[in-house]
Amino acid sequence: MNRLIINTDSYFDGHRYHCQGPYRLVIEDRLILNIQQGLCGTTDLPEGFADARVINAVFVMPGLVEAHCHLFLDGAELDFSARSEYLKVPFETMLATARTNVGANLKSGITLIRDAGDKYGVNHAIRNEVSNGGAAVIRSPGLAIRAPKKYGAFMAREVSGSDEIVAAVNEAAKDSDDLKILLTGIIDFEAGAVTTMPQFDMASLTLIVETAAKRGLKTFAHCSGLEGLEMAVSAGVNSIEHGFFMSEALLDRMADKQIAWVPTFSPVHFQWAHPELAGWAPDTISNLRRILDNHFRHVEMAYQKGVPLVAGSDAGSYGARHGSALIDELCFFYEAGLPMQEVLVSATSRPRQLWDCPSNKIVAQNEAELILLRASPFGDQDALRQLQMVYANGELLEYSISHEATS
Numbered sequence: 001m002n003r004l005i006i007n008t009d010s011y012f013d014g015h016r017y018h019c020q021g022p023y024r025l026v027i028e029d030r031l032i033l034n035i036q037q038g039l040c041g042t043t044d045l046p047e048g049f050a051d052a053r054v055i056n057a058v059f060v061m062p063g064l065v066e067a068h069c070h071l072f073l074d075g076a077e078l079d080f081s082a083r084s085e086y087l088k089v090p091f092e093t094m095l096a097t098a099r100t101n102v103g104a105n106l107k108s109g110i111t112l113i114r115d116a117g118d119k120y121g122v123n124h125a126i127r128n129e130v131s132n133g134g135a136a137v138i139r140s141p142g143l144a145i146r147a148p149k150k151y152g153a154f155m156a157r158e159v160s161g162s163d164e165i166v167a168a169v170n171e172a173a174k175d176s177d178d179l180k181i182l183l184t185g186i187i188d189f190e191a192g193a194v195t196t197m198p199q200f201d202m203a204s205l206t207l208i209v210e211t212a213a214k215r216g217l218k219t220f221a222h223c224s225g226l227e228g229l230e231m232a233v234s235a236g237v238n239s240i241e242h243g244f245f246m247s248e249a250l251l252d253r254m255a256d257k258q259i260a261w262v263p264t265f266s267p268v269h270f271q272w273a274h275p276e277l278a279g280w281a282p283d284t285i286s287n288l289r290r291i292l293d294n295h296f297r298h299v300e301m302a303y304q305k306g307v308p309l310v311a312g313s314d315a316g317s318y319g320a321r322h323g324s325a326l327i328d329e330l331c332f333f334y335e336a337g338l339p340m341q342e343v344l345v346s347a348t349s350r351p352r353q354l355w356d357c358p359s360n361k362i363v364a365q366n367e368a369e370l371i372l373l374r375a376s377p378f379g380d381q382d383a384l385r386q387l388q389m390v391y392a393n394g395e396l397l398e399y400s401i402s403h404e405a406t407s
């Protein structure tokens, strides 16, 4: 019998902040038996708990969700040629990187990870490995889809024409948790814009989204720039990833259709914070700042309008480190003007609801999958970097170090 008592000053249950503590969480074999408020004596403990392990925390919340990362890539590798050479290493080497990255996610309190694509099959392999008793849960799209010769070679297969589209989506439906679509290219930082046309036309995109829906696959689309965003919203993808150059009119339509938005500030912020690495000229640096300011403004607007914001860091991409980049992302949401409660919802209950994943809400009779922090993020956002323990899959993982911001 595995019995645990967690005393905490306050907690966030996945939806709401509880700050009239102290509280005592009584956990038996992964199940939260009850949550007691106030200073309780040992006589209030259920039978058999006299010798239970007792842990004192300052703040408790559900395990975090990372909605967008590439597990096979190491975001901390900053050498451009080493990054391209890496794409030639054996599968086992990539899988070992993915294992390390899952560990880094756990060290930041992330217990549910949605991979956003790799063409080598590392994401499926690590998902299958971890689902076998690991502390984290991984959702994997396997291979994403893109138009021939367009952006996304490292994560997507090429499809052209209706038959290939339907065949590719049907194939993905066999073993993918979600369908990743490469709808646009990436931002040209020197031009300060997305300079390429969307990869698919409206008919093809609609066919992709409708076929995926028939197969029970949710769609998430890599998309930046107004033309692509207009198409993604009209086609009704489930989630827009990145979404740079957003507009207020599009946010209204996203709120109506409840299309999620994963804004992934981290990689662009890293380019702005470390322009010397890519050798950006002053004009490019001011483009990066303008793009970020615009993004902050629209994320705040999205919150006001009720667009389902979800936190994802694009970790694995240049400068975005697994684990800490998600915490950076939460701080960017806070900086954009979201209240801390909303920030935490975007990385806990909301993605779980949107993806039909089991709830890890901290409430009596639910399974305990939670993290302990040494301070409350409601007092100081940096508390999110002060992880004490993770309790997931019946395992207690202890951490003694605090993690610094990466950018």
Ligand SMILES: [Zn+2]
Residues within 6 Å of the ligand: 068, 069, 070, 116, 314, 317
């Ligand atoms: Zn990505």
